[in-house]
Amino acid sequence: MTEAKRKRCLLQGNEAIVQGALAARCRFFAGYPITPASEIAEQLSVRLPAVNGTFVQMEDEIASIGAVIGASLAGVKAMTATSGPGFSLMQENLGFACATEVPCVIVNVMRGGPSTGLPTGPAQGDVQMARWGTHGDHPIIVLAVSSVLDCFTITVKAFNLAERYRVPVIILSDEVVAHTRESVELPLNSEVKVVDRIAPAMPPDWYKPYQEDARGVPPMASFGDGYRHHVTGLVHDQDGFPTQNPQEVEKFHLRLSMKITKGLSDIQLTKKYYMDDAELFVVAYGSVARSAMRAVEEARQAGIKAGLLHLITLFPFPRRTLTPYLQQCHSVLVPELNLGQISREVQRVNQRQCAVVKLNRVDGKLITPHEIYNRLVKLDAGRVG
Amino acid sequence: MPPSIQALTHKYLRHNKRFPHVWCPGCGNGIVMGALLRAITRLELEKDEIVLASGIGCSGRMPTYLDFNTLHTTHGRALTFATGIKLANPALNVVAIMGDGDATAIGGNHLIHAARRNLNLTAIIINNSIYGMTGGQYSPTTPFGSTTTTSVYGHIEHAFSIAELTVTAGASFVARSTVYHAALADQLIEQAMMKPGFAVVEIISNCHVQYGRRNKIGNAVDMLASFKEQAVTVKRAATMEKEELRDKITIGVLADRDLPVSTDEYKRIREQARSKREEK
Numbered sequence: 001m002t003e004a005k006r007k008r009c010l011l012q013g014n015e016a017i018v019q020g021a022l023a024a025r026c027r028f029f030a031g032y033p034i035t036p037a038s039e040i041a042e043q044l045s046v047r048l049p050a051v052n053g054t055f056v057q058m059e060d061e062i063a064s065i066g067a068v069i070g071a072s073l074a075g076v077k078a079m080t081a082t083s084g085p086g087f088s089l090m091q092e093n094l095g096f097a098c099a100t101e102v103p104c105v106i107v108n109v110m111r112g113g114p115s116t117g118l119p120t121g122p123a124q125g126d127v128q129m130a131r132w133g134t135h136g137d138h139p140i141i142v143l144a145v146s147s148v149l150d151c152f153t154i155t156v157k158a159f160n161l162a163e164r165y166r167v168p169v170i171i172l173s174d175e176v177v178a179h180t181r182e183s184v185e186l187p188l189n190s191e192v193k194v195v196d197r198i199a200p201a202m203p204p205d206w207y208k209p210y211q212e213d214a215r216g217v218p219p220m221a222s223f224g225d226g227y228r229h230h231v232t233g234l235v236h237d238q239d240g241f242p243t244q245n246p247q248e249v250e251k252f253h254l255r256l257s258m259k260i261t262k263g264l265s266d267i268q269l270t271k272k273y274y275m276d277d278a279e280l281f282v283v284a285y286g287s288v289a290r291s292a293m294r295a296v297e298e299a300r301q302a303g304i305k306a307g308l309l310h311l312i313t314l315f316p317f318p319r320r321t322l323t324p325y326l327q328q329c330h331s332v333l334v335p336e337l338n339l340g341q342i343s344r345e346v347q348r349v350n351q352r353q354c355a356v357v358k359l360n361r362v363d364g365k366l367i368t369p370h371e372i373y374n375r376l377v378k379l380d381a382g383r384v385g
Numbered sequence: 386m387p388p389s390i391q392a393l394t395h396k397y398l399r400h401n402k403r404f405p406h407v408w409c410p411g412c413g414n415g416i417v418m419g420a421l422l423r424a425i426t427r428l429e430l431e432k433d434e435i436v437l438a439s440g441i442g443c444s445g446r447m448p449t450y451l452d453f454n455t456l457h458t459t460h461g462r463a464l465t466f467a468t469g470i471k472l473a474n475p476a477l478n479v480v481a482i483m484g485d486g487d488a489t490a491i492g493g494n495h496l497i498h499a500a501r502r503n504l505n506l507t508a509i510i511i512n513n514s515i516y517g518m519t520g521g522q523y524s525p526t527t528p529f530g531s532t533t534t535t536s537v538y539g540h541i542e543h544a545f546s547i548a549e550l551t552v553t554a555g556a557s558f559v560a561r562s563t564v565y566h567a568a569l570a571d572q573l574i575e576q577a578m579m580k581p582g583f584a585v586v587e588i589i590s591n592c593h594v595q596y597g598r599r600n601k602i603g604n605a606v607d608m609l610a611s612f613k614e615q616a617v618t619v620k621r622a623a624t625m626e627k628e629e630l631r632d633k634i635t636i637g638v639l640a641d642r643d644l645p646v647s648t649d650e651y652k653r654i655r656e657q658a659r660s661k662r663e664e665k
Binding site: 027028030046047048049050052054056058059060062063064066067068069070071072073074075076078092093096222223224225226228229230231232233234239241242 | 399401402403432433434436438448449452453454455456457458459462465466467468469470471472473474476477494495498651654655657658659661662
């Protein structure tokens with residue numbers, strides 16, 4: 001028997017998301033074509049049927065996420081992919097998935113906005129929408145990808161988190177990551193750690209679909225496997241039936257939040273570069289993190305003690321990871337392809353310990369390493385002076 | 386002998402659901418629910434095989450009460466969730482229950498595309514010509530000239546014919562009944578559930594609280610009587626002039642045709658994709 005060997009391949013970000021989804025055992029995709037996310041749908045339409053999965057192109061994005069939630073309720077790992085305008089349309093059903101605790105993955109390859117915006121220009125304008133776009137208080141997990149390899153590994157991670165916490169997980173990509181081709185070596189399917197949802201172990205008569213376990217996450221039965229139950233977007237009790245009893249309503253909300261809070265250390269992913277002795281640092285995510293990495297390396301070569309905190313999880317915002325560095329450093333630079341959506345979070349966490357400096361571009365162009373480097377030099381000089 | 390109401394109640398209502406239900410006394414929704422249960426009983430389907438999905442509105446609450454796999458979705462989207470369920474597990478018998486506003490206004494796009502897509506699904510649309518739960522505003526099926534809370538000067542728009550719309554959009558099976566014709570309703574639901582492909586049963590129902598009262602038709606009994614008067618069978622309608630049919634409700638099977646069902650067609654796609662992969 002020959003052992004399977006890893007192969008190097010030249011992929012774009014969108015293709016790596018497809019590979020990651022298949023490796024995570026995603027077997028259902030419903031979507032509506034939109035630039036710059038369309039390659040995900042195109043490739044899955046070819047590959048899903050070959051693994052006994054299903055692809056369907058729906059009439060719009062609202063229908064797409066509806067079908068994704070339906071498929072997940074029927075026991076299949078499901079995803080959709082879209083870009084800004086389509087993501088706006090998905091918001092109501094995204095809230096439904098939060099309330100009913102249906103695992104699913106939504107990829108938003110961000111483009112310039114608002115409205116139809118800049119269809120093929122990179123942007124990071126949907127960060128706060130991913131967190132707060134749907135109405136009401138609700139938990140959600142938002143991850144950002146910055147490289148082709150990320151697109152693979154973070155997609156696998158997204159499915160695993162969705163299944164483990166019974167929550168929709170949003171992957172924010174951007175046009176640069178989506179369409180840049182890189183040579184990557186992907187792990188073999190056998191090397192990929194895949195998490196599946198926990199099925200109920202009790203007899204059907206005993207099953208309470210929204211009764212919490214120690215983690216706050218109830219086991220999930222699929223339609224058709226004998227555990228008949230009711231799923232509703234109304235606030236529901238542990239049996240799944242609508243309730244307006246104040247105690248039950250409060251319990252519903254608190255458990256939804258608590259299950260995510262309990263998993264923070266598992267959910268909040270960051271990468272650190274040169275942070276140990278940093279005197280100033282950059283917080284970045286998505287394609288901007290790539291520019292930031294280069295800028296930080298150049299700053300180090302120039303003798304500036306700069307570091308990079310690369311955010312993968314944007315929400316729940318990794319406050320605990322950030323706080324010690326805000327105490328350690330004199331300044332933090334937050335470059336973003338928007339007018340400051342994550343810098344708001346950094347400022348919120350900062351509590352005036354450290355200077356929070358923004359670097360924003362909203363002209364449909366990348367933030368270059370050079371721009372970040374120049375700001376780091378200025379920040380460093382400002383402190384010395 | 387058909388099973389008694391009590392037998393159906395004991396078999397299908399959720400004993401652990403804290404009743405009462407939300408429907409007004411005399412509401413047609415209960416008749417439609419009874420018709421659905423009689424059809425399911427005759428089809429001898431297991432409870433586990435059935436998924437009942439609804440949208441929002443009075444009709445949207447029906448799944449809460451019934452002991453199937455049940456799903457109460459967002460407004461207008463029942464068919465999209467149903468599509469995902471059916472595609473993910475084609476063995477399930479999926480029924481979407483919707484109101485007229487639900488199915489034809491906010492969900493109008495999904496209705497025509499579900500019909501065109503022709504998955505093996507059943508859509509039951511309870512048409513009472515009004516938004517009942519939100520207080521009696523006009524819907525896409527509110528007749529011209531009617532009074533509602535958003536058309537107090539008389540409605541100036543024209544009503545959709547749900548059944549004809551879905552025939553044109555490509556459904557395999559389309560039928561119409563009224564809640565007065567309860568026995569016909571359950572026969573049509575039974576036929577719809579057996580039919581491969583997208584099947585629509587429109588059931589004209591009464592909202593005497595919001596529609597009947599405001600339009601001076603009267604109470605639940607008066608409204609049922611009006612359905613009896615207005616109804617003509619498909620067979621009889623074929624012999625009538627267009628003008629004569631203006632205020633009539635045509636009941637019976639409007640379309641029954643064998644079209645490729647996309648749930649089945651997808652099996653072929655899978656085989657093709659697999660063999661292509663094996664060639665590699």
